[in-house]
Amino acid sequence: MNLPFWVRRVHKWIGLVIGVQALLWMLSGVYMTVISLEVIHGDHLAHAFDEPLRRDGERLDVEQLARLRPGLESFKLKRFLDKEVYELRVGGKASLVDARTGELLSPLPREQIVARAKDLYQGEAEIREVTWITQAPQEVIKRPVPMWAVRFDDRANSTLYFSPDTGDLLARRHDLWRWFDFLWMLHIMDYDTRSDVNNNLLRVAAGVGLLFALSGAWLVFYSFRRRAQP
Incomplete structure (x- = not known):
């Protein structure tokens, strides 16, 4: 051999x-x-921090929140656009309410998502398209639906994805990430x-x-x- x-x-x-x-x-x-x-994570596209909360703000207390949403599992105080809100979780589902009045804000309408996207976006391009998504595309296949997709008219085809329930930024996507x-x-x-x-x-x-x-x-x-x- x-x-x-x-x-x-x-x-x-x-x-x-x-x-x-x-x-x-x-x-x-x-x-x-x-x-x-x-760069791949898109940290340069959108910041994910808000102004600090005031210590002496007028807000609902825990007992009022519990009466407002029976079965309340957890809550957290945060800022959404120009107001303080509570993110409440009941039955595994999250929603936003006004921290002062208890008014239900979720699901967030298109206008508020657009305002949120403009507030977070770090570029100078205009919004090209806003889409309500019920079936996640491949680039955000693991994110929960439904969600809002805000696409900007920049060279990188940047897209920010938002939760309609909490207003959270779910993902940043751009061409370098897609490659x-x-x-x-x-x-x-x-x-x-x-x-x-x-x-x-x-x-x-x-x-x-x-x-x-x-x-x-x-x-x-x-x-x-x-x-x-x-």
Whole structure:
């Protein structure tokens, strides 16, 4: 049996099979190291902080909140646009009420979401489109629906996603993030959810890549050994 011949042949064919994926691994890896995670996360697109709350504000107390929403599980005080609100959770569902009057504010209408988006957005572009979403697109597939999507007319096609119940900023998306998501899909070879780093296809590709590397290392060792022989 001519072992070097078969190792070379195996190495060559494995290289043809795994070469494209190895190139994708390298290209996607370069992108992930060149573009910082802060940029990918969209921290530059929208700030996520509000003005501090006043200590002496006129607000409903806990007993009043409990009477207002029977079955109250939890609550927190925060600022939404220009007013203080309570975020109440009953039966696992959150809603906003005016902290002074107890008026129910959820679900938040389009006009308030637009105002919230303009308040958080750090760019200078105008809003291009506001969409009510009941089926989450791939880029926010893990976020709860329904939600509001506010798209800005900037070079990055920036989109901010908001909860209609709490007004929270659920996600920041832009073209650099979308490229990252696409390359991440190619990198981990999960073409469905783009999140499973333990899928069988990746395991097989990694195993074949290891075999390619080992066969190449053996051939290098064998070649130098042959040259060293008198």
